[in-house]
Amino acid sequence: MSLTRIQCERFTAFEKIAVDLSPGINVFVGANGTGKTHLMKLAYAACDVSKTKLGFLEKLVRVFLPSGRRLGRLVKRQPGRNRGIAEVHQGDRKIRASFSTLATKPESGKVAGASEWATRPIESVYIPVKEMLASAPGFRSMYAQRELHFEEVYADILDRAYRPPLRGPADKSRRRLLDSLQEAMAGRVTVKEEEFFLSDPQGNLEFTLLAEGMRKLGLLWILIQNGTLLDGSVLFWDEPETNLNPRMFKALIEILLELQRQGVQVFLATHDYVILKEFDLQKKPADKIAYHSLFRDGGREIKWQGAGRYLDIHPNAIAETFADLYDREVKRTIGGGSR
Amino acid sequence: MTTFTEGNLQIAFPAGAVVQKFDDRSHGLSHCMKAVDFIVELKDRYLFIEIKDPQHPESRREERDEWAKKFLACSLDEDLKYKYRDSFLYEWACGKVDKPIHYYVLVALDTLDGAELIARTDALKRIIPLDGPPAGRWTKKVVDGCAVFNIATWNEKLRGFPVTRLPGVGRDNAGGVR
Numbered sequence: 001m002s003l004t005r006i007q008c009e010r011f012t013a014f015e016k017i018a019v020d021l022s023p024g025i026n027v028f029v030g031a032n033g034t035g036k037t038h039l040m041k042l043a044y045a046a047c048d049v050s051k052t053k054l055g056f057l058e059k060l061v062r063v064f065l066p067s068g069r070r071l072g073r074l075v076k077r078q079p080g081r082n083r084g085i086a087e088v089h090q091g092d093r094k095i096r097a098s099f100s101t102l103a104t105k106p107e108s109g110k111v112a113g114a115s116e117w118a119t120r121p122i123e124s125v126y127i128p129v130k131e132m133l134a135s136a137p138g139f140r141s142m143y144a145q146r147e148l149h150f151e152e153v154y155a156d157i158l159d160r161a162y163r164p165p166l167r168g169p170a171d172k173s174r175r176r177l178l179d180s181l182q183e184a185m186a187g188r189v190t191v192k193e194e195e196f197f198l199s200d201p202q203g204n205l206e207f208t209l210l211a212e213g214m215r216k217l218g219l220l221w222i223l224i225q226n227g228t229l230l231d232g233s234v235l236f237w238d239e240p241e242t243n244l245n246p247r248m249f250k251a252l253i254e255i256l257l258e259l260q261r262q263g264v265q266v267f268l269a270t271h272d273y274v275i276l277k278e279f280d281l282q283k284k285p286a287d288k289i290a291y292h293s294l295f296r297d298g299g300r301e302i303k304w305q306g307a308g309r310y311l312d313i314h315p316n317a318i319a320e321t322f323a324d325l326y327d328r329e330v331k332r333t334i335g336g337g338s339r
Numbered sequence: 340m341t342t343f344t345e346g347n348l349q350i351a352f353p354a355g356a357v358v359q360k361f362d363d364r365s366h367g368l369s370h371c372m373k374a375v376d377f378i379v380e381l382k383d384r385y386l387f388i389e390i391k392d393p394q395h396p397e398s399r400r401e402e403r404d405e406w407a408k409k410f411l412a413c414s415l416d417e418d419l420k421y422k423y424r425d426s427f428l429y430e431w432a433c434g435k436v437d438k439p440i441h442y443y444v445l446v447a448l449d450t451l452d453g454a455e456l457i458a459r460t461d462a463l464k465r466i467i468p469l470d471g472p473p474a475g476r477w478t479k480k481v482v483d484g485c486a487v488f489n490i491a492t493w494n495e496k497l498r499g500f501p502v503t504r505l506p507g508v509g510r511d512n513a514g515g516v517r
Contacts, residue, residue: 273454277461308473311465322458323412326451333450334393334407 001120002265003043003234005089010076012038012064012084015301024260024288027279028269031317034294034302036269038064040126040236041153043267046088046095047124047234048156050117056097057106060086062152072103093117123233125160125223126153129242131215133161134207137194161219162191166227173262174224177255181221184251189218189225196222213244220255231263241272253278257287273318280310293317345376345390347505348447348490356381361426372425373418375442379500384483385440386500387426389419392447410446412462419444419487420466427481439483442467443493445502451489459487 002023008014013035028036045059052059057071066073075084087096095117099109128151132139136158142148143155170178182188187200197204198218207215223229240252253275256266270276276291283289291313293305307313341358342351352358362374379386393410408414423442430436444463446456463485464470471477486496493502 273458277457309470311461311468311470312473319458319461322454323462326455326458327411329450329452329455330393330410330448331407333448334410 001091003047003088003090003122005087005094006039006043007085007087007089008039008042009085010078010082011042011086012074012076013302014038015076017302017304019292019304020290020306021265022288022290023265024290025256025266025279026268026290026292027276028267028292028294029271029276029313029316029318030294031296034296036294037238039292039294040238040267040269041151042086043088043234044124044126044153044236046117047122049095049114051121051123053118055106056095056111056114057099057109059152060097061106065149065151068104070104071099071106071109072101075099075101075103090117090120090122093120123228123230124236125157125228125233126236127157127216127219127238127240128153129238130154131212131219131243132157133196133215133219134210134212136161136196136207140194157219160226160228161196161222162194163226163228165225170225173258174230177224177258178221180251180255180258181217181224184248185214185217185221189221211243213242213248216240216242216244217248217252224259229259229264234265234267235259236267238269239271240268241270241275246272246274249274249278250282253282257282257284260287271318273322276310276313276318283310343377344505346392346395348390348392348445348502349505350377350388350390350500350502352379353499366429368429372429373422374429375422375426378426378430380438384438385430385435387423387440387442388445388500389422389442390445390447391415394447394449410448412459415446416459416462416466419463423467423482423485439480442482442485443497444485444487445490445493446487447490447502447504449489449491453492456487456489456492460485463487 003021005018005020007018009016013033019039028039030036041063045056045063049056049059060074061069061071064074075082081101083098083100085096085098087094093116094113096112097109103109132154140155140158143150185198187198190197190199190204196207196218198207198210207218229235241249244252260266279289289308291307291310293307293313293315294302295315297303305314340351340354341356342349343358343360357380359378361378362376366374375387375389377388379388391410393406427436427440467482467485469482469485488496490502
């Protein structure tokens, strides 16, 4: 079963928020600083501990990396002593973390529902904004040994990427996805001594020499090939548009929609109009997409507004930006202003 | 082929199309209802056509700021919305909503690029509204499709209805607007 709800009180940027999720694709939109990444990291941490059995609070600290690894810094900044609450729901089950401003270590907080939560492990993967495959050799071992100031999502994504391929031939639907990606990348990914290469008939090209956007497609190829993204798994992808030419978005969204049809729950945070429009144009009636608009209300608190259709997204910071561009163009051309 | 003129733009319609200049005196309700410029009846559909020409000669240099305000996103979107809705209601009352309706808007401003046109198209779809309520209670469509074009994209996508700017009253007469 997929995640159904994320709920927080006085957690990071949020005073109080509850987001109802789609079992298919969840697209988060909103201006910078409205907490899109925070909600995805929270949900990812909950998924991850269902498999690893690591403490939920410990994982939150590793994923958010507050200064000094002090748990209490994840409570929303307000005068006085406060208590933050963060919950992730899967139907009638939920995992709940609560902790005070004074909590210095994960053990200082409380977690409810963890043992039942762990009875149904959720495979998950979080693709962060910065691409990591090119820096992979040696990073994991160094991360394990040293206090590196990297959120744990960067180490986790490499763990997933280094998993060996699934045994046996890929089934038809997985093969189709891999073929689409290979066509977009003009090659396939291979790994030699922890180093990633894009292989085509001309030879192997190391990832450090490959365009960063292309490395992202390579990562997706690996995660499908090694079976991390299968029915029942959850994919979190923060700003997939980063370093990717918009020409690639059509193929990318086609693949994400297909993953959803195969039972993968997908979370995206995006600032990109083309990503939204591609979903709108490629969506089929049976596809399940929820758009989550995060915005600050008059009192400057972050609010959530959900929509099932692209045209119903409101407020839509991206559309507002295009309206502003349009206005400035009209003014420049006919408004009497200087060119 | 029949041609009609709106401002200094000329639009040609194919033979067989029944074209009505909708916002003229025959409308009769212009004191209380807005109207699109043309209603065109084709074999399988109606076209509601609205033409906006920010580069019209009326755009005199000293009035350009005021003129431009009419074409800013917020006022343009609202104007296009009410023109469509009122025209639809008028035609409905005439018993002439018997085929799908498509709403095409021409904003004759060369500098608008694809992203800006698609953004206005989406805004129009959102506020008419094209899809009705999320609960899906509407059993009929109030509009089957709508799109905003500039002259170049209009002529590229709507080849049957070419638009030309009439010679002699072009942009140079529009107070030097380029």
